[in-house]
Structures are given as structure tokens and as C-alpha cells.
Amino acid sequence: MVATPQDGSLPLLELHERARYRAAADYALRRYPGPVGELIHRELSAYAEFGHRFARDALIPQLAQDVLTPPHRDAPGDAPAGDGEASRRTAA
Template sequence: MTIRLVTGPPRLTGTAAELAPPDRSRFRAAAHHARRVYPGCVGELLHRELTAFAEFGHRFDRDGLVPRLATEILARPLRDADGHQPGA
């Protein structure tokens, strides 16, 4: 009987690129804006996704969906309880 030691995957070196501070700030702003534009569960889900992306998710982005989402959310105007834009 032969005993074989199984080695795991190579160790991570921690060299993944950080998101630039202005970009990280943009995603956090989009996360906070999402809560105001989409109240309830949808806004909370968008907030969590954008916040997670700002912290570490950008490393796994393959198709640019979250950056496009942030752009779309930031372009949405706030509406009051009656559905009107404030100041309009």
C-alpha cells in the first residue's frame, strides 16, 4: 500500500489589482443611490451587489455587467412619493 500526499492548489500571492479610489467611490455612490431609487428588496439587493463589487468583486468581472449597472443607476433621477421628480 502506497500513501500519496495530495498537494493543494498553488498559494495565492495577494497580487490582485485594487480598484482605484475614484472608481470604488463611484460604485459606493451607485449603491447608495440604488436604495433611494429602488426602495425595498430590489434596492437592497442592488446596494449589496454594488458594495461587494467595490470591495472585491471587480476581480471576477468578466463581462462588465456591474459597471454598466452602476452607470444606469447613477443616471436615474430620484422621484418623490407621488412619482414626480423633485424640483420639476
């Protein structure tokens, strides 16, 4: 956990951090259509609205980072096993 001030309150998220969580929430709806995207959207939106920072290695910051990281794309020519001419000839 992040060290808290003497009064026991959690540190507030800065405006750019809140904007980042809201952006991740909105993008989750497009990247993960259906109930999964809706769940991610709700969690990230609630975290941004709550406005208090927990540990940077907590689940919500990791989730936002994962949503905002572009999906890995295979390099050209790196077809998954089973694709290509050999599998088409075998199936025929």
C-alpha cells in the same frame, strides 16, 4: 476580461472607482425602494469592497452606470396614451 498581470491577480479598482460604486449602491436604496434596491445595494457594495476590476463591459459596471444615470423624463406635453381630456370624456 481585462488583461491580468503576470502573477495572475486582477487589477485593483482605483479609489475614485470604489467611491463611485459605493455612491451607486447608496443611491440604489433611494431610487429602487424595497428588495430590489437592497439587492442592487449589496452587489455594488460588495464589488467596491472586493476592490478588483473585471471587464468594463461586465454586468456590475453597467449596473452602476444605470443606477447613476438620471431617469428619463418625458418632455412637457408628452402625456402617455390614455391621459388627457379625451380619455376623461370617454370614461364619463
